[in-house]
Amino acid sequence: MSISLAEKTRLEKKYPEVFKLNFMRRWGLLVGLGVTLLYVIFCWFFFNVGPALQNGKWDRAAIYVQDWYSWRAQPRLRFADGKVTAEWSSRGQYAKGAEIDWLTSHADGTMTATFDSDDRLDVSTRQVDVYLDGVAYPVAITADGAVAPADAPSAIRQDRQKVLVDFGFAGQAEIRGNQVTVQRRFLGWANFLYDPRSPLWGNDLFSTVGLVFSGDRINPAKSNAQLVLDEWLGNRVWQHGDILTKLMQTLVMAFVGTLFATLVAFPFAFIAARNITANKPANWLMKRAFDFLRSIDMLIWALFFTRGFGPGPIPGIAAIFFTDTGALGKVYAEALENVDDKQREGMKSVGASPAAVNRFGVVPQVLPVFVSQSLYFWESNTRSATIIGAVGAGGIGLKLLEAMGTNSDWDKVAYMVLLILMVVFLFDNISNAIRSRLIGPTH
Amino acid sequence: MADIAHSPNSLSPANQTLLRHYRSQVMTRRVYSLISVALVLIALLAAMNYANAANSGKFFERIPYMFDFLKNFVPRDPLEIFRAMFDIESPYYDGSLKFDYTSDRHYITDSLYIPNFIYQLAVTVNIAIVSTIIGGGLAFLLCFFAATNLVGAGAVRWFMRRAMEVMRAFPEIVVAGLLTAVLSIGPIAAIAAISLHTIGALGKLFFEVVENADMKPEEGLRSVGANWLERVRYAIVPQVMPNFVSYTLLRTEINVRASTIIGAVGGGGIGEVFRLSIGRDHAAKTYAIVILLLVTIVAIDQFSGWLRRRLVGNQSFQMGGGAA
Numbered sequence: 180m181s182i183s184l185a186e187k188t189r190l191e192k193k194y195p196e197v198f199k200l201n202f203m204r205r206w207g208l209l210v211g212l213g214v215t216l217l218y219v220i221f222c223w224f225f226f227n228v229g230p231a232l233q234n235g236k237w238d239r240a241a242i243y244v245q246d247w248y249s250w251r252a253q254p255r256l257r258f259a260d261g262k263v264t265a266e267w268s269s270r271g272q273y274a275k276g277a278e279i280d281w282l283t284s285h286a287d288g289t290m291t292a293t294f295d296s297d298d299r300l301d302v303s304t305r306q307v308d309v310y311l312d313g314v315a316y317p318v319a320i321t322a323d324g325a326v327a328p329a330d331a332p333s334a335i336r337q338d339r340q341k342v343l344v345d346f347g348f349a350g351q352a353e354i355r356g357n358q359v360t361v362q363r364r365f366l367g368w369a370n371f372l373y374d375p376r377s378p379l380w381g382n383d384l385f386s387t388v389g390l391v392f393s394g395d396r397i398n399p400a401k402s403n404a405q406l407v408l409d410e411w412l413g414n415r416v417w418q419h420g421d422i423l424t425k426l427m428q429t430l431v432m433a434f435v436g437t438l439f440a441t442l443v444a445f446p447f448a449f450i451a452a453r454n455i456t457a458n459k460p461a462n463w464l465m466k467r468a469f470d471f472l473r474s475i476d477m478l479i480w481a482l483f484f485t486r487g488f489g490p491g492p493i494p495g496i497a498a499i500f501f502t503d504t505g506a507l508g509k510v511y512a513e514a515l516e517n518v519d520d521k522q523r524e525g526m527k528s529v530g531a532s533p534a535a536v537n538r539f540g541v542v543p544q545v546l547p548v549f550v551s552q553s554l555y556f557w558e559s560n561t562r563s564a565t566i567i568g569a570v571g572a573g574g575i576g577l578k579l580l581e582a583m584g585t586n587s588d589w590d591k592v593a594y595m596v597l598l599i600l601m602v603v604f605l606f607d608n609i610s611n612a613i614r615s616r617l618i619g620p621t622h
Numbered sequence: 623m624a625d626i627a628h629s630p631n632s633l634s635p636a637n638q639t640l641l642r643h644y645r646s647q648v649m650t651r652r653v654y655s656l657i658s659v660a661l662v663l664i665a666l667l668a669a670m671n672y673a674n675a676a677n678s679g680k681f682f683e684r685i686p687y688m689f690d691f692l693k694n695f696v697p698r699d700p701l702e703i704f705r706a707m708f709d710i711e712s713p714y715y716d717g718s719l720k721f722d723y724t725s726d727r728h729y730i731t732d733s734l735y736i737p738n739f740i741y742q743l744a745v746t747v748n749i750a751i752v753s754t755i756i757g758g759g760l761a762f763l764l765c766f767f768a769a770t771n772l773v774g775a776g777a778v779r780w781f782m783r784r785a786m787e788v789m790r791a792f793p794e795i796v797v798a799g800l801l802t803a804v805l806s807i808g809p810i811a812a813i814a815a816i817s818l819h820t821i822g823a824l825g826k827l828f829f830e831v832v833e834n835a836d837m838k839p840e841e842g843l844r845s846v847g848a849n850w851l852e853r854v855r856y857a858i859v860p861q862v863m864p865n866f867v868s869y870t871l872l873r874t875e876i877n878v879r880a881s882t883i884i885g886a887v888g889g890g891g892i893g894e895v896f897r898l899s900i901g902r903d904h905a906a907k908t909y910a911i912v913i914l915l916l917v918t919i920v921a922i923d924q925f926s927g928w929l930r931r932r933l934v935g936n937q938s939f940q941m942g943g944g945a946a
Contacts, residue, residue, distance in 0.1 A: 215755060218751075218752075218755070219752065219755060222748055222752045225748060226745075226748075226749075226752075226808070226809045226810060226813070227808075228810060231805050231806075231808055231810055232805070232810075234805075234806070235804050235805045235806075236803075236804055236805075237804065239803070239804065240800075240803075240804040243800060243803060243804070244800075424676070427672070428672075428673065428676050431669040431672055431673050432673070434665070434666075434669055435666060435669045435670055435673060438662070438666055470920070471916075474916055474919045474920050474923065475912070475915070475916060475919075476879050476882050476883070476915055476919065477879065477883065478879075478882050478883045478886050478893055478896070478897075479896065479912055479915065482886070482896065482897060482900050482901075483900070484688075486691055486900060487684060487687065487688035487691050487692075488677060488679045488681065488684045488688065489677060489678035489679030489684065490677075490678050491673070491676055491677025491678050491679070492672075492673035492676055492677055493673055493674065493677040493679075493681055493684075494677075496673055562790075562791060562793075563883075565793045565795065566793065566794055566795050566883050566884070566887070567883070569795050569887045570883070570886045570887060570897060573676065573677065576793075576795060579793065579795055579796060579799070580795060580799065580887060583795075583796070583799035583800070583802075583803065586803055589800075592796060592799075596792065596793060596796055599791070599793055600788065600791050600792070603791040604787070604791065607787075607791075
């Protein structure tokens with residue numbers, strides 16, 4: 180389908196705004212994208228992204244991420260007096276004298292570490308037999324280190340005087356002249372219920388439930404249920420009790436901070452609203468006070484009060500309170516300025532006092548908005564309280580930062596993240612439920 | 623509730639029953655309100671007591687020291703604040719870090735330098751802007767897949783929304799901490815953490831805007847055989863763009879604050895400098911940073927507020943929704 184030239188010019192004359200777009204309308208999007216791209220390229224160099232990515236320890240990143248959902252047992256198999264003995268560090272995951280199904284000692288002083296049905300290590304003081312997919316590769320132990328066989332596959336690697344064996348996810352081993360360092364990886368979290376020093380160590384969830392309901396006491400001093408709870412909360416590896424307390428502190432920070440901010444912002448918003456308080460200087464002063472509170476970063480308030488009150492939830496509460504009084508005051512004042520005047524006039528016309536005018540003419544209109552805004556802030560503060568805590572205001576943030584600082588407690592980080600996610604989702608749902616009861620479902 | 627009649631005897635029997643029911647309902651409502659207020663107050667008191675017990679310094683014991691701290695936390699003269707701000711040599715310089723304002727200058731040429739705090743502030747603001755661009759861009763691409771009116775497959779929508787929720791609720795310090803462990807301390811960790819959060823937060827707001835879009839243009843395009851991509855591009859995007867830009871600007875404001883805080887826990891920028899200076903009792907430096915931050919945040923808020931008003935008018939101030 181084509182149109183004649185006359186028709187074309189007629190259309191162009193009739194709708195000039197369609198055919199002759201001005202420069203910004205025609206090219207604005209492209210120009211914007213181009214400027215953004217240039218800016219991102221500038222930032223690439225400004226933040227030294229290239230070199231930083233190149234120098235990143237990406238091999239370790241994989242280990243850190245694996246640590247989130249799996250754990251490593253790391254015994255050292257030492258050679259002494261012609262025998263192989265397993266040594267564990269203080270962070271070892273097994274109780275003293277426990278049977279370990281993947282690490283067995285034999286009567287002749289050798290040991291076997293099993294990684295898979297076809298993959299294992301047979302360790303003696305003279306030779307380590309590495310089985311990969313059922314094929315044995317003998318690694319000789321000599322006076323100056325371990326020597327890999329010539330036909331070894333790429334999973335067995337000679338690194339100066341030691342031999343590194345890679346079993347994939349199941350683990351790895353480092354064979355030296357005087358010891359073999361084994362790293363065996365398992366899915367899940369080790370000792371999540373009880374630490375190795377606990378009398379209940381070795382029980383899983385089902386046997387724990389069985390214990391609670393079985394009659395005979397393990398510790399005569401207290402009931403089994405009490406013992407299970409004490410041992411679980413007092414788990415020295417996972418520190419459940421401490422973590423739950425810190426989580427509670429974070430929640431308290433958000434709750435008290437937001438509630439206080441609501442209670443304080445509520446009366447002051449009436450002073451800030453032009454239509455409620457007919458006093459221009461008072462309006463202006465109140466609004467600037469709100470702006471000031473809001474514009475000082477939450478971080479500044481948090482660090483400031485941490486200096487004053489010492490670490491703990493109080494600085495967190497104060498920081499949330501000060502910033503949110505400003506933010507809520509501003510939102511409340513705006514809501515008040517948009518109220519319908521008819522209801523106030525009605526109250527005034529029957530001779531009600533100013534307090535009654537506000538109580539029955541204004542508050543019923545704005546209360547749902549106020550409550551819903553406060554709930555939004557509560558949700559958002561439950562999240563930000565975590566990070567405020569990390570700068571010293573107490574709560575789970577600091578705990579998270581400590582766990583990440585060691586670089587080996589990523590499973591605990593995962594546990595805390597899971598707790599935080601659960602709590603945030605729970606609170607989102609509670610606040611959504613309250614909100615939709617007040618103002619009807621939003622969507 | 624104001625009562626509706628003072629002399630019920632003048633009413634007909636039917637209306638008297640009505641009035642009695644009305645009053646009993648009002649009473650129930652009042653009782654429920656009172657109970658909920660009482661519960662909230664009890665929870666508040668318990669929580670405050672708990673917080674006080676958990677804090678290392680008790681509130682009423684520490685209050686006097688708070689004012690002592692403020693009294694002692696004063697620069698030697700008001701001009702010191704501005705010397706610290708612009709890296710000008712202090713007359714009190716005694717070799718200590720407290721009065722050493724000059725050694726952190728960032729020289730561009732031999733004589734021209736950028737004061738350290740202003741440089742750090744630029745780092746923080748740039749982190750915020752880059753994260754907003756990355757997060758906003760990805761949220762823009764993803765939000766259409768979470769909207770009921772554009773995607774029929776419930777599984778896709780469900781997955782998208784859950785993914786956005788997780789990104790929103792995932793603690794930022796963990797992302798930052800993980801990347802810091804891999805890349806060593808630097809702004810990339812902060813950018814990644816804030817971007818991830820921005821995808822979640824903006825994605826939710828964006829798909830809600832898309833769901834409220836007028837579907838008539840889309841129908842028009844569908845009737846002439848446009849494919850999904852063309853329909854989204856020419857029917858939906860032009861409608862939602864002003865709201866998207868407005869939300870993104872609001873997010874920029876929030877991200878400036880977020881990047882200050884992330885900086886304090888190891889992301890670099892002004893947050894870190896501030897944490898160090900207040901921890902070491904450097905009063906002049908601390909006040910210089912507070913003033914710089916205050917001015918920057920007010921300026922950014924005002925600018926983005928002005929831009930938003932130009933784009934979508936006054937309805938763009940849904941603080942809570944954007945802050946979440």
